[in-house]
Amino acid sequence: MGIPVEQILVQTVNGLVNGMILALVASGLTLIFGIMDVVNFAHGDLVMLGGFVGAATIAATGNFWVALIVAALVVAVFGAALQMSTLRPLLGRDPLTTILATFGVSLVLQKYALWQWGPSARNLPEPITGRFDLFYLQYPWYRVATAILAGAMIGALWLFLKRGTYGIWIRATTQDRVMASAMGIPVPWVHTAVFAIGAAMAAASGVLFGPLGGVTQTMGADFTLRAFIVVVVGGMGNLGGSILAAIFISLLEAYAALVVSPAQAVIVSFVALILTLLFRPTGLFVPTPK
Amino acid sequence: MLSLTDVHTYYGKSHILHGVSLEVAPGEVVGLLGRNGVGKSTTLKSVMGLAPPSSGRVTFEGRDITGLPPHRLARLGIAWVPEDRRIFRLLSVMENLRTGLDRRGVDDARRTRLLDKVYAAFPVLRDRRNQAGGTLSGGEQQMLAIARAMMLEPKIILLDEPTEGLMPRMVSQIREIVDMLHGEGVAILLVEQNVALTLTVSSRVYIMEKGVVRHQAPAAALRADQAVIHQYLGV
Amino acid sequence: MTRAPSHRGYWIGFGIVVGLLTIAPLVLPPFWRRFVTEILIWGLLAMSSDILIGYTGMVSFGHSAFFGLGMYGAAAALLTVKPPNLWLAIVYGLVGAGAVAVFVAYFSTRLREIYFGITTLVFSQIFYVIIFTWTDVTGGENGLTFSQPGLGLPGLGSVPFTPDRLHWFVLAVVTLSYLLLRRITQSPFGMVLQSIRENEPRTRAIGYAVERYKIVAVMLSGLFAGLAGVLYAIQNKFAAPDFVFFLVSGEVVIFNVMGGIGTLVGPIAGAAFFLLVREGLSRYFEYYLIPVGIIFVLMVIFLPQGFLGFLRRRLNQ
Numbered sequence: 001m002g003i004p005v006e007q008i009l010v011q012t013v014n015g016l017v018n019g020m021i022l023a024l025v026a027s028g029l030t031l032i033f034g035i036m037d038v039v040n041f042a043h044g045d046l047v048m049l050g051g052f053v054g055a056a057t058i059a060a061t062g063n064f065w066v067a068l069i070v071a072a073l074v075v076a077v078f079g080a081a082l083q084m085s086t087l088r089p090l091l092g093r094d095p096l097t098t099i100l101a102t103f104g105v106s107l108v109l110q111k112y113a114l115w116q117w118g119p120s121a122r123n124l125p126e127p128i129t130g131r132f133d134l135f136y137l138q139y140p141w142y143r144v145a146t147a148i149l150a151g152a153m154i155g156a157l158w159l160f161l162k163r164g165t166y167g168i169w170i171r172a173t174t175q176d177r178v179m180a181s182a183m184g185i186p187v188p189w190v191h192t193a194v195f196a197i198g199a200a201m202a203a204a205s206g207v208l209f210g211p212l213g214g215v216t217q218t219m220g221a222d223f224t225l226r227a228f229i230v231v232v233v234g235g236m237g238n239l240g241g242s243i244l245a246a247i248f249i250s251l252l253e254a255y256a257a258l259v260v261s262p263a264q265a266v267i268v269s270f271v272a273l274i275l276t277l278l279f280r281p282t283g284l285f286v287p288t289p290k
Numbered sequence: 291m292l293s294l295t296d297v298h299t300y301y302g303k304s305h306i307l308h309g310v311s312l313e314v315a316p317g318e319v320v321g322l323l324g325r326n327g328v329g330k331s332t333t334l335k336s337v338m339g340l341a342p343p344s345s346g347r348v349t350f351e352g353r354d355i356t357g358l359p360p361h362r363l364a365r366l367g368i369a370w371v372p373e374d375r376r377i378f379r380l381l382s383v384m385e386n387l388r389t390g391l392d393r394r395g396v397d398d399a400r401r402t403r404l405l406d407k408v409y410a411a412f413p414v415l416r417d418r419r420n421q422a423g424g425t426l427s428g429g430e431q432q433m434l435a436i437a438r439a440m441m442l443e444p445k446i447i448l449l450d451e452p453t454e455g456l457m458p459r460m461v462s463q464i465r466e467i468v469d470m471l472h473g474e475g476v477a478i479l480l481v482e483q484n485v486a487l488t489l490t491v492s493s494r495v496y497i498m499e500k501g502v503v504r505h506q507a508p509a510a511a512l513r514a515d516q517a518v519i520h521q522y523l524g525v
Numbered sequence: 526m527t528r529a530p531s532h533r534g535y536w537i538g539f540g541i542v543v544g545l546l547t548i549a550p551l552v553l554p555p556f557w558r559r560f561v562t563e564i565l566i567w568g569l570l571a572m573s574s575d576i577l578i579g580y581t582g583m584v585s586f587g588h589s590a591f592f593g594l595g596m597y598g599a600a601a602a603l604l605t606v607k608p609p610n611l612w613l614a615i616v617y618g619l620v621g622a623g624a625v626a627v628f629v630a631y632f633s634t635r636l637r638e639i640y641f642g643i644t645t646l647v648f649s650q651i652f653y654v655i656i657f658t659w660t661d662v663t664g665g666e667n668g669l670t671f672s673q674p675g676l677g678l679p680g681l682g683s684v685p686f687t688p689d690r691l692h693w694f695v696l697a698v699v700t701l702s703y704l705l706l707r708r709i710t711q712s713p714f715g716m717v718l719q720s721i722r723e724n725e726p727r728t729r730a731i732g733y734a735v736e737r738y739k740i741v742a743v744m745l746s747g748l749f750a751g752l753a754g755v756l757y758a759i760q761n762k763f764a765a766p767d768f769v770f771f772l773v774s775g776e777v778v779i780f781n782v783m784g785g786i787g788t789l790v791g792p793i794a795g796a797a798f799f800l801l802v803r804e805g806l807s808r809y810f811e812y813y814l815i816p817v818g819i820i821f822v823l824m825v826i827f828l829p830q831g832f833l834g835f836l837r838r839r840l841n842q
Contacts, residue, residue, distance in 0.1 A: 039639050089826050095638060096584050100782055101825045103775050108818035115812040165392040172378050172389050179376040182338060183389040184364030184442060221772065225650060228643050264658050270651050277636060277644060 003258055006135035013134065015254030017143045019247035020150035021212075024205045025223055026230040026242040027154055028198030034237030035174040036191050037095060038087060041102035043202055044224030045109040050075045050203025051215030052113055055122040064127035068207045072200040079199025083192050091191075106220065113217035124210030146208045153204060154243060157197070161239075170194060174237070226266075229273045235283020244285045248272075291316045291477060292337065292368075292446055297346030299329075299336045306332045308501035309346065314446060319468060319478045321488035321509065323523060324498035330481040331373055333498070334448040337479075338370045339363055351445075365393075369444035373451045373481075375435040379424030383415055386423050386434055390441030408437040411470060429460045436467060446477040453484045465491055485523055489513050497522045546696050550689040559760075560804065562692045564797045565699045566756045571780040571792030572706060573749035578778065579787030580710055581742045582722030584638065586774040587629055587645030590652050591747040593769030594621035595754025597656065600669045600764040609674035611683075615755050622751020623744065625652070630743035634736040649771040656766045668765030671758075686759075695756055702749055707789055709745070718742055719787070779821055785831030795831065 029043045050071040057067035086105065090097050128145050131138035161167040173180040173190045181187045205223075206215065213219070226249075234245030249269045256265040276284050292314040299307040306329045314320045322330050335341035337348050342357040349355065355363060360370070369390075378386050387408065391401060409416040412433045418426060426434060432452055439447050449468075453461045461484065468491045471478060482488045488495060489509045497505040499522055512518065546565070550558045570592055577583045598621030599614040606613055625648065632644050656663045663669065676694060677683020686694070709715055717738055720728045729735045758764050767773070776799070784795025799817070806813030824831070 039643075086822055086826065093829075096578075096582075097825055097829060099584060099639065099642065100778065101822050103778070104818050104822035104825060107775070108815050108822070111812045111814040111818065115815065165388065168381065168385050168388050168392065171381060171385075175378050175380055176376055178340060178360070179372070179378070180389065181360040182340070182364055182370045182372075183438065184361050184393065185389060186361050188359075225646065225771075229647065232640065232643060261658060264654060267651060267654055270647050270654075273647055274644065277632070277640060281636070281640065 007258060008255070010135055010137060010139075011254040011258055012251065013139070013143075015251035016247060017147045018254065019250030020147040020154075021205050021209055022226060022230055022250055023243040023246035024150045024153060024201050024208075026227045026234070026246050027157060027239055028201040029227045030231045030234065030237055030239060030242045031157075032195055032198045033231065034239075035170065035177075035194050036087070036091070038098045038195075039095070039102070039228075040195075040198070041099060041224060042082075042106040042109060042220075043102075043198070043227055044222065045106045045113075045220035046075055046079060046199045046202035047206040047209070047223045048113060048215065048217055048220040049078070049109060050206030051124070051210050051219070052117050052122065052206075052217075053203065054207035054210055055117075055124055055215055058124060064125065064207075067124075068204060071203045071207045075203035076196040076200035080192050080196040082199075083195035087195070088188065088191070106224070110217050110220060117217070119217070121214035121216040122210070123214045124207070126211040142211060146212070150205070150208060153201060157201070158239070166193075226269060229269050233272055233276045233284050235285060238283055238285070241283050241285040245283075248284075291351055292479070293349050294333070294337065295347045295349070297333070297336055297343045297348065299332055299341050299343050301332070301341065306341075306501055307336060307343070310336075310498070310501070310503055312496050312503055312506070314477050314479050316445070317472070317475045317477050318494065319472050319480060319492045321492035321495040322479060322481045322498065323483075323485060323488055323495060325522070325524060326483075328498045329501045330498055331450055334370065334450050334479065334481060337363075337448060338368065340370075364390075364442055364444075367442070367445035368448065369439035369442045369446070370448045371435045371439050371450060371452065373454060375431045377423040377426070377431045377434055377438075379422065381423055382420050383423060383426070383434060384419040386438050387415075387441050390438050393442075404441060404443070408440055411467065412437055429456050429463075432456060432460075432464075433467075440471075444476060446479065447471065449478055449480045451481055451483060453482065453487060461487055485519060543696070543700060547693065550692045555688065558688055558692060560800070562688075562695050562760060563757075564793075564800055565692075565695050566753050566760065567777075567780065567796040567800065568793035569699045569702055569756070570750055570753040571777050571784070571796045572703065572789055573746045573753065574774075574777050575781055575786055575789055575792045576706065576710070576718075576742055576746040576749075578781055579789075579792075580715060580718045580722060581739060582725075583633060583739070583742070584642040584778075585629075585645045585746070586642055586771050586778070587625075587648050588746075588750045588777050589769050589771055589773040590625050590629075590645070590649040591622045591750035592754040592757070592773070593649075593652060593656070593764075593766070594625050595619065595751030596758045596764045596768060597621060597663065597669070597754075598751070599755040599758040600671055603671040603674060603758075604669065609672055611674040611676060611759070614674060614759065615752070618755035618758070619748055619751050622747050622754065626744050626747025626751075629747065630740040633739045633743050646771045646774070649769060649774055653766055653769040653771070656769055663766070664764075666766065668763050668767075670763045673759060673762050691760060695760070698752065698756060702752065703789065703793075706745075706749070710789060714738070714741075722787075781831075782829075783821065783824060783831055788831075791831050 025043065025047055029040060032038055032040050053074050054067040054071040057070045058064060061067065082105065086101050087098060090101060126140065126142040128142045130141045132141060161170060169185045169190050173185060173187055177187055230246045230249055231242050233249065234241030249272055252268045252272065253265045256268040294310050294312050297307055297310045310333055322333065324330050332341055336343050339358050339360045347354060347356050350366060350368065355366065378389065391404060414430055415434060415437055423434065452464050465487055468478060480488060480492060489512055492509045495507060495509050495512055496503045505518060505522060546561065549561050553561065570588060574585065574588045577585045595618035598618035602614040602617035603609040629645060629648060633641055636644060657665055673686055675683035675685045676690060717728065717733055721735055721738060725735060780795035780799055781792045783798060784793065785791030802817055803813060
């Protein structure tokens, strides 16, 4: 191949950065699916919502980090309200209904964003300006910071799940909702809390992504689709799997972008999905069940 | 303390319980016998809010608990040990215990006491406390299921076929555990296929057939009454 | 199980509706004339989707792929073969949609429920990306424009389509499709599909080759959806990638649910309702989809049988 090594290395870095953001989005999605069997079609729109709320907060306060926190909190509360009003009544029903309901919510959110914030993209300012020399490029520090932050948030989630009472509640409810309830765990509230956590992570991704790609109301569909692919490839409900899958797919796309246009590079992720479904439907990064 | 009055329960369209009535007094060990499929497990599930009755009433300590969600009942003092144990396979033994232990109002001293009590009764759980629940043997899982229920400090335990699938030598272990719990004043509603065990540990026994309670008697009386045993349990 | 009533009342109602639709172009102003034709086309698409969602119980977000390929297939015929031939356009479109349907059908036998749904969604997107980026062949973002073929029979010459004639042609195609689909869904084959929806393991246990039924259902669904795409291309004289984007499939699913899945007629009514509401509301409130979307979510929760199901239950009481 006639592609210089430096380009490949730069794309590796890009792939990792994109992968971490995608991992943050996908973690929430897979957590939600694992615990309540809900395929949240509106997840990408929560990313979008986070981005817009973040943009509005920056406009009001001028501070990116405050905006990150505010967006996560606002969307978490919204997510909790959403889950309680539309998803709780559907618990136990045909899974088709939750897909339809979240699809409807997605539509409403997109049009609402269009109404409130207009059709043009918002570009969030980078909180960390400054570049460093990465081979032939002036690479933004912010991109590296994003990857580290996303990683930190996922790490915090991991720790939360592994230690502490609430982590045990969440894991127990994910494994056996009925028995968890019989042990006194308030399952309906655990569901709401997990949805809120997933929403918060999605919102944070939206704010982090803001300076990189801008915030528009159509970005939701794109994030939802990619998050779905990651979650399926990683194994639905498998947190570690989604993180690995997110990085894997983002790297593949980044490398593909060296050869084809970025718009066409996404086909790589589609192919990855189809191959996974054909040959290892439980997920590429899931150990083969014994 | 616990009473069911004319409880009817359905699974979808199947009418499983046709008016079950029974009672358990505080601290009492009551047996529930019957052939496979008569509705014994469903009776326990109807109490626990897992198969809510379509009619009839369940009361606990004077209060109507019919159809309440399981997590409320656990907090009221009713613990359920299901037929298939339902250990949280991916949680460690310790974490399994914590699903019942991590409650409001239990200070560190009480936590330690509860854990020590359970480890004394089931030493193997202490040895395996950091192992995943799914790696335990069948007998160990049964012990864990009971220990987990004990973490709730319940007033009554709904014990569903604890000896099922266990080796004969473990059956006597179950008997010792039930005796120990009885000694601490915990009431037990015991569903079992093992008639001999049930008659040994219970003070009273109900016998079910086709979704209703057909016979009730003190265990002592039943031990002598082979005819009834043969009629309803057909061994 | 849903069976449409086959008594006289039904056929009288049917006749009235078809009659009204036939005279519609003669009494309506041009805009509404076109509008009714479009409702028919989307109704056909919604019906095809109902075969999968309502009758076989398979969620599919892939109908935009079938529709789009029918559209582009027709475009291919109308652009490459001179003079533009109506029947060739239909054939090309059906072949295009059919090819996609074969792939989707294969996956339908290997995947359950949501995985199948996600895959169909991804399929739509694959085609969207290919069509969007392969500008040389597909016109990319701008799509393709072409001229309308005439309504002709080989050997008898052809007559150009006026909006009226086009409407009647579409009406004829949609009506025939409806009757055919109705026949199929009420046949033993259709009953098996419904039983797959209600309890797949049991259907398999009884001895039915579930995979084969699913494949046929997907092929049927795909072909009729492709046919709708061909009609759309003929009516509007253009093909655009927007229609292949998976959100279009989502809208179709909305028609189905609002009208009532598993009824064939319901989805058409749902399409009509949705399009009318869109027309009506969009004049007053540009973001009409917000209340419509909320209503849709409420319907999913409280009225899962859709309007038709709700009416049917009311009428039965």
